[in-house]
Amino acid sequence: MDNRASMGIIGTEYKKNFTANQVWYQLIPNKPLLIDFNRKEHMLIVAKSGSGKTYLMGVLAEEITRASQNTGVIMLDMMGVLPTLRIANTDAGTLHAWNQKMILHPIKPVALTNVEIWVPKGDAKEFEPDQFDTAFSMKANQLSYGTLCYCFKMDTLDPQTNLFRKIKRIVKKQNHDYTISDLIDGIHENREDLGFKIQTADALITKLDALVELNLISSQGIDLSEMVQEGKIVVLDLSMSERYTAKIIVNFLAEQLLKTRKKMKNKLLAAKSKKRLINRPTNYIPPVHLLIDEAHNFFPSKILKTYIKEGRNCGCKMTAISQSPDLERSVYANITHLFVGQLTFKDDLARVLNMIPVEREPKPFRAEVKDLDVGNFLYYDLNKKIEKKIRIRPRKSLHPASTEMEDERKHFIETYQQHDNVIEFLKNKGNVLMKDIPSEMKAECAKLIKTGKITAKNEGGFTYVELC
Structure with missing residues (x-):
């Protein structure tokens, strides 16, 4: 059977090169990491904060709904960064570098239209109305x-x-x-x-x-069939939620999804044994992939343990994303795909070393994991006993996380108003002495000179400014 259509493109193997004082990554064209998302397999991503876990989480969501269109995706977003799945990637340089090497697997920037943002009903007041689509509650x-x-x-x-x-x-x-x-x-x-x-x-x-x-429990509640639909990604933003709210939602979803999918599986098996067709239920829930960010906050949990142990057989899959591998043994025992990013603590490295399916000497393994850069992971197929060192492919959608402080002022209306005031002033005045620029405009004027939108010239000991 040809299953290439269901293969998700996650990244590629790479080589780390050094040139003078620079480090760069050479992508290996014919060594992509492909995962078949139609298989009943769980995943675990382990790496310290800032190593690219959430970026990889976004790549997985993009690929799951592309390669397995009969699957619904729920992403539990603890940081509030995943709504940008609805915005196309603007990093042309990274996309170009990938496409130059990976001709058979090109990546184009895409603003995903199959994404809905949900927030807990009790936290809805913390968001602007246009920041989410649906308020989540339960009966x-x-x-x-x-x-x-x-x-x-x-x-x-x-x-x-x-x-x-x-x-x-x-x-x-x-x-x-x-x-x-x-x-x-x-x-x-x-x-x-x-x-x-x-x-x-x-x-x-x-x-x-x-x-x-x-304020999470209401008389209306939610219909899971509205939340979980084929080819749809629901981002459940828990960034403003209390600890209890997040725990209730995670357990509710795991419990209800597993229960509902078990019933669906039993109906389908009965129909198959009798060689007959059945009507699609009005509250039908398709196979579902649950991606849980900061998963270490939710273990140990009997409900999640049951979901991981029994879910695969009825179409309930999970990807756990965690800063620490200190989860339950039942999680490790049911994981097929393991991604290990940069880790630094000895106990974390020891746990990972005990999980991987290949023999590695502890000292070089610890050094390799500590040396992993952002976006680079050791990948393991625990069933096939495969190990690969991969670089995650560029996102099709935008990823906002950065270790740099963003200049938030550029997003505010008054900043643009100052910009327009300076431009309008120079349009009316033409060539103007710097000393004649109104004091309230001088800071913005200096900023526009640095960005090249205004020219500053020295003539006869005086500085003149004008539009370029």
């Missing part, structure tokens, strides 16, 4: 005891957990679309009959009140 009946235990570090056998389970069953019989307030009322009304102490009830009510404060 009270979608709050599981597993998510409650995870967020508040409770044991599944804790009395509060037991009370929560029993109250849910009682309230659900009365009203399937119950609210958090209904749960709290149910605790007050049924605690004594169920044999729970007042301290247990009060502690559980305190936690439920905390969830109300987050």
Whole structure:
């Protein structure tokens, strides 16, 4: 079977060269890294901050929806940098360098039109209305005891957990679309009959009140089939979220996606065994790829552990992006594709060395990983026991992250107004002595001289300025 159409172009092998005081990377044309996104495989990206993890995350999203068009993509964005997927890459130099070498795999700048930005309902007030498309919320009946235990570090056998389970069953019989307030009322009304102490009830009510404060749970909730659609990328911006909000959302998505896809798989298997067709459900959720940035913040989690262990068989895939490999063993055991960027701590390097499928001497391996530059990764296929040293391909869309401080003033209207005022003044006056420039315009005038938009000339001991 020809699976080239489903192969994602992630990067290429390279050589590091030194010329005088410069370092440059020689891309090797016939050694691209291609990944088949139609296979049921999880990924892990591990590197310290600023090494190119989020950049690689964007490349993966671009390739998943191109190469596997029946898949939906959800990206949990902890830094608020992924909305720029909707803007085309403006780095012509990097694109040209890639295309010169990789003639068979050219990259063109593209503003992705299949991207939606979602924010948690409780955080929507922190964003301007034009900064997002949809507010994410969930119904009270979608709050599981597993998510409650995870967020508040409770044991599944804790009395509060037991009370929560029993109250849910009682309230659900009365009203399937119950609210958090209904749960709290149910605790007050049924605690004594169920044999729970007042301290247990009060502690559980305190936690439920905390969830109300987050304003994440509403009577409407969201329909997952609107969020997860074939060929669509949903960026869930959690950059303004409280820790509890992010944890609830991550666990809710992992739990609900896995549950829904399991049901879909069972329907399809039954139809296949009977050799018949079935109607596509109105709330159909296609195979889904969940990309979790800063994943170390969400482990250990029983729900995520189950998602990773059982998800592949029903079309639920995950890419975990982390600054540290200190995750659960169950994550490592189910990973196929491993990307290792620059790491510096000895314990992190030791964990990675224990994960890789090839024999490496510890000392040279540690030196190599420490020496990796931004955008360069060691790649491992853990099943095929393959190791490659790759440079990530240029993004088609814009990536905003930089280690340099950006001059934010250039984005503000008053900056452009100052610019226009100087230009208009010189248009009316023509050749003007620098000393005659109004004081409020001098700073902007000096800036325009440096950028070459205004000419400054010395004549007879005087400095004249004029438009170029």
